[in-house]
Amino acid sequence: xxxLKTEALKKYYGKDPNxxxxxxxxxxxxxxxxxxxVVGTSGSGKSTLLHMLGGLDTPTSGKVIVGGKDISGMTDExxxxxxxxxxGFVFQNYNLVPIxxxxxxxxxxxxxxxxxxxxxxxxxxxxxxxxxxxxNNLPNNLSGGQQQRVAIARALATKPSILLADExxxxxxxxxxxxxxxxxxxxxxxxxxxMMMITHNEQIAQLADRVIRIEDGRIFAAxxx
Amino acid sequence: xxxxxxxxxxxxxxxxxVLFSYRYIKKTFDSIDQVLDSVLARNTELAFEVAADNxxxxxxxxxxxxxxxxxxxxxxxKQEKEIIQSFISDMSHQMKTPLSGVAMYTNLLLExxxxxxxxxxxxxxxxxGTEKLQWMVDSLVKMSRLExxxxxxxxxxxxxxxxxxxxISTVYxxxxxxxxxxxxAYFEDVSLLxxxxxxxxxxxxxxxxxxxYSSVGGEINISVETxxxxxxxxxxxxxxxxxxxxxxxxxxxxxRGRNAKGVDGAGLGLYLASQIFQKQGGYILVDSKPxxxxxxxxxxxxxxx
Numbered sequence: 001x002x003x004l005k006t007e008a009l010k011k012y013y014g015k016d017p018n019x020x021x022x023x024x025x026x027x028x029x030x031x032x033x034x035x036x037x038v039v040g041t042s043g044s045g046k047s048t049l050l051h052m053l054g055g056l057d058t059p060t061s062g063k064v065i066v067g068g069k070d071i072s073g074m075t076d077e078x079x080x081x082x083x084x085x086x087x088g089f090v091f092q093n094y095n096l097v098p099i100x101x102x103x104x105x106x107x108x109x110x111x112x113x114x115x116x117x118x119x120x121x122x123x124x125x126x127x128x129x130x131x132x133x134x135x136n137n138l139p140n141n142l143s144g145g146q147q148q149r150v151a152i153a154r155a156l157a158t159k160p161s162i163l164l165a166d167e168x169x170x171x172x173x174x175x176x177x178x179x180x181x182x183x184x185x186x187x188x189x190x191x192x193x194x195m196m197m198i199t200h201n202e203q204i205a206q207l208a209d210r211v212i213r214i215e216d217g218r219i220f221a222a223x224x225x
Numbered sequence: 226x227x228x229x230x231x232x233x234x235x236x237x238x239x240x241x242x243v244l245f246s247y248r249y250i251k252k253t254f255d256s257i258d259q260v261l262d263s264v265l266a267r268n269t270e271l272a273f274e275v276a277a278d279n280x281x282x283x284x285x286x287x288x289x290x291x292x293x294x295x296x297x298x299x300x301x302x303k304q305e306k307e308i309i310q311s312f313i314s315d316m317s318h319q320m321k322t323p324l325s326g327v328a329m330y331t332n333l334l335l336e337x338x339x340x341x342x343x344x345x346x347x348x349x350x351x352x353x354g355t356e357k358l359q360w361m362v363d364s365l366v367k368m369s370r371l372e373x374x375x376x377x378x379x380x381x382x383x384x385x386x387x388x389x390x391x392x393i394s395t396v397y398x399x400x401x402x403x404x405x406x407x408x409x410a411y412f413e414d415v416s417l418l419x420x421x422x423x424x425x426x427x428x429x430x431x432x433x434x435x436x437x438y439s440s441v442g443g444e445i446n447i448s449v450e451t452x453x454x455x456x457x458x459x460x461x462x463x464x465x466x467x468x469x470x471x472x473x474x475x476x477x478x479x480x481r482g483r484n485a486k487g488v489d490g491a492g493l494g495l496y497l498a499s500q501i502f503q504k505q506g507g508y509i510l511v512d513s514k515p516x517x518x519x520x521x522x523x524x525x526x527x528x529x530x
Binding site for chain 2: 129149180185
């Protein structure tokens with residue numbers, strides 16, 4: 001069963017004759033538990049695709065089906081709740097709240113949905129990501145790699161069914177990138193998450209079960225391990 | 226009079242409150258019942274809104290998740306079954322070629338009308354065939370045990386230095402035959418989460434490849450570097466190399482690189498190695514420039530302090 005699906009997905013920006021076709025008919029199906037890397041040059045439409053899948057932006061035409069539900073017709077309010085419950089995001093910029101400590105940052109989005117924190121689950125994540133000793137630190141006392149691990153922990157803590165990562169190691173050096181991504185792969189497998197990651201780095205794309213290449217708003221190749 | 230009115234009003238309010246609570250509870254239970262019915266019927270099209278900010282919606286959302294998890298488990302089991310099936314068919318296909326060779330040469334030898342030179346030639350071909358079969362059966366046994374999950378790897382905190390040196394000793398004579406030197410850069414021993422026997426096996430496979438695809442008199446470098454979560458063990462050779470479009474394929478079962486034609490092999494070594502690392506929560510990456518170098522970087526988890 002595919003947890004994520006797009007049908008003839010299109011996103012055009014601007015008006016004729018200056019239309020930019022960011023996505024030009026993308027058909028994609030991602031299976032439960034799969035780890036997919038999307039590779040493409042900048043401007044190929046890969047970020048737009050991720051935004052559509054995560055309900056951060058609405059398509060010009062076509063469908064985005066998440067867990068059997070078409071989200072392309074949802075209102076902004078519905079989308080907000082959809083994202084909170086279904087999607088975990090990891091961005092290039094860690095987007096941590098500077099005045100909250102590591103633990104508070106991680107549980108923030110759980111508390112936003114008015115839920116009680118599953119403490120043993122969160123502790124398990126913190127332990128797995130090697131953050132136990134940093135729990136009470138403020139983000140600005142952490143290295144880039146550590147901050148990104150906090151962002152990953154935050155994304156996992158709400159138990160989302162899908163994890164979307166946009167250039168998660170874009171701000172990290174190559175060694176730290178390999179370290180952080182290994183942990184991202186390990187945790188997503190451990191907590192049974194479906195993951196889509198955007199990258200332009202071929203080295204890093206090797207970690208995925210499947211690599212999808214996108215160019216000019218279209219998928220032109222897919223290969224897997 | 227006023228007292229009577231007050232009492233009657235109070236009774237009426239109580240009555241209404243009880244009535245409404247009763248109806249509210251009934252409605253709530255009915256809804257929960259409906260949600261559970263959908264779960265039982267594995268129906269993800271629930272009657273209630275999944276993306277609304279109320280408790281029923283939250284409940285519905287969780288129900289949908291339970292159904293999805295269930296479906297996922299089922300499809301995973303199915304997938305595993307398919308893997309095993311394709312494995313069996315691949316395996317029998319791969320063994321056919323050397324086996325029919327052995328059968329053919331044995332027949333020719335039995336017929337007897339051959340010269341001594343031919344006899345020698347056929348015997349040596351039978352020998353090569355049986356050796357290949359032997360090696361394949363060994364690998365296949367390991368592989369099937371890993372795939373079926375008959376072998377549980379037990380990754381425990383163990384020093385990596387001994388594991389690496391075990392692997393180097395295993396391939397030492399093969400390297401010596403080609404006059405290849407294996408250089409390990411100095412490193413402090415670290416305790417990593419791994420199963421020594423199987424990890425040694427994986428590293429041996431990578432080293433065997435490095436030797437196989439290096440030219441005579443070449444060099445192989447091993448380095449170990451500890452990162453915050455993982456420790457990276459890199460093995461570099463300066464042999465034929467692997468083109469980037471093959472990086473993902475080389476870890477597939479029975480895949481042989483385009484450059485590997487004419488070199489003996491069955492496409493199992495790297496596949497096994499990557500399985501072994503994955504089962505221990507680690508992974509392998511490859512980096513290469515054809516004709517220049519190939520580096521396999523393997524990652525194992527550090528022990529938590």
